[in-house]
Amino acid sequence: MASGAGARFGAARNAPHGAFARRRRSQIGWFSMHEQSIVASLLSTALKNAAKEKASKILRICLVVGDLSGVEEEAVNFYFGFVSRNTIAAEANISYTHVPVELRCRKCEMIFRPEKYDLHCPNCQEQQVDIVAGRELYIDTIEVE
Amino acid sequence: MSVKVLTVKEDILSVNDENAKANRERIDQHHVVMINVMSSPGAGKTTLITQTINKFKEKIRMAVVEGDVASTIDADRISKLGIPVVQINTAGTCHLDANMIRGALDTLALGEIDVIIIENVGNLICTAEFALGAHKKVMLLSVPEGDDKPHKYPLMFTEAEVVLVSKIDVKPYFDFDEAAFSKAVNGLNPSGKIFPVSAKTGEGLDAWFAWFEDAIVGKTEVVQGRK
Numbered sequence: 001m002a003s004g005a006g007a008r009f010g011a012a013r014n015a016p017h018g019a020f021a022r023r024r025r026s027q028i029g030w031f032s033m034h035e036q037s038i039v040a041s042l043l044s045t046a047l048k049n050a051a052k053e054k055a056s057k058i059l060r061i062c063l064v065v066g067d068l069s070g071v072e073e074e075a076v077n078f079y080f081g082f083v084s085r086n087t088i089a090a091e092a093n094i095s096y097t098h099v100p101v102e103l104r105c106r107k108c109e110m111i112f113r114p115e116k117y118d119l120h121c122p123n124c125q126e127q128q129v130d131i132v133a134g135r136e137l138y139i140d141t142i143e144v145e
Numbered sequence: 146m147s148v149k150v151l152t153v154k155e156d157i158l159s160v161n162d163e164n165a166k167a168n169r170e171r172i173d174q175h176h177v178v179m180i181n182v183m184s185s186p187g188a189g190k191t192t193l194i195t196q197t198i199n200k201f202k203e204k205i206r207m208a209v210v211e212g213d214v215a216s217t218i219d220a221d222r223i224s225k226l227g228i229p230v231v232q233i234n235t236a237g238t239c240h241l242d243a244n245m246i247r248g249a250l251d252t253l254a255l256g257e258i259d260v261i262i263i264e265n266v267g268n269l270i271c272t273a274e275f276a277l278g279a280h281k282k283v284m285l286l287s288v289p290e291g292d293d294k295p296h297k298y299p300l301m302f303t304e305a306e307v308v309l310v311s312k313i314d315v316k317p318y319f320d321f322d323e324a325a326f327s328k329a330v331n332g333l334n335p336s337g338k339i340f341p342v343s344a345k346t347g348e349g350l351d352a353w354f355a356w357f358e359d360a361i362v363g364k365t366e367v368v369q370g371r372k
Binding site: 036037038041042044045046049050053055059063068069070101106117118119126127128129131135137138139140141142143144145 | 147148149150151152153154155156157158159160161237238240242270271274275293295296297299300303328329331332333335
């Protein structure tokens with residue numbers, strides 16, 4: 001096992017390292033972060049839906065973003081400019097609808113928006129909560145022609 | 146040409162979720178159990194994984210997938226233990242995604258492995274959002290990071306099945322309120338298990354090992370038909 005494992009390690013370590021690094025650097029340079037992979041999915045989802053309608057251009061993408069998704073508008077716009085080049089979405093505007101975090105108290109069922117990182121229910125002061133809103137990250141509509 | 150509004154209502158991460166599902170099907174076919182370990186940078190993931198490998202490597206066949214923004218430092222540490230390790234360098238991206246794991250699975254001899262431990266990129270935000278196809282999600286929160294983190298990163302503490310409070314050997318030097326922390330974690334995640342540990346001194350590791358034996362080693366025996 002030990003020698004086989006060692007041999008696999010050498011090959012395994014080098015192969016994905018090179019492949020992944022090259023693929024990602026060539027796409028968007030060194031500014032990669034959270035939004036990079038999100039923008040790639042955003043674009044492919046928009047293009048797929050536009051293609052179904054045989055659209056020639058995507059004018060607008062209406063995105064719904066929960067506050068827990070950690071998605072920043074500026075970063076999305078920045079990456080979208082790169083990845084949408086040479087596609088029918090190159091000139092598309094992205095509009096954002098933000099969804100605030102909402103919690104449901106498991107004791108008294110009250111739904112509330114937490115303030116300043118406080119997870120206590122303002123009604124019964126309990127701290128046993130389920131996240132009911134704020135995780136959203138989806139395309140609501142796209143405008144095409 | 147007229148402008149048309151198309152209703153999409155499609156999750157941005159659905160592509161990743163599909164890839165994660167495919168990863169799961171693939172490892173299930175090979176009777177491999179996969180565990181996703183997450184935390185902030187420097188919380189002690191590699192040390193915990195090293196201890197866990199040393200404890201179980203004679204009993205089960207293990208492999209590790211190392212996710213890092215750059216470098217092979219962690220993979221080099223793991224490889225000294227004589228088990229297969231795959232390094233994924235994300236070149237800036239702050240999490241592993243299911244497609245990267247698919248690439249890692251391609252390089253592993255899945256028929257010769259019982260358990261894959263994924264060490265995710267150090268991050269408490271987006272690692273929780275990107276499904277990888279793992280059977281279990283585990284996280285570490287080190288004492289120096291503070292007991293307020295469940296309030297700041299509720300999603301991570303909701304997703305993790307096990308929360309290890311790591312580096313408890315330095316607790317005398319920090320104002321870490323364990324009771325407040327546990328209350329916040331279990332408020333978000335009533336079934337979440339909390340294990341205070343020091344991977345350095347070994348304190349508390351028995352509880353973690355017992356969980357691992359039951360949830361991971363036990364599951365491999367079930368999926369491999371030995372139980």
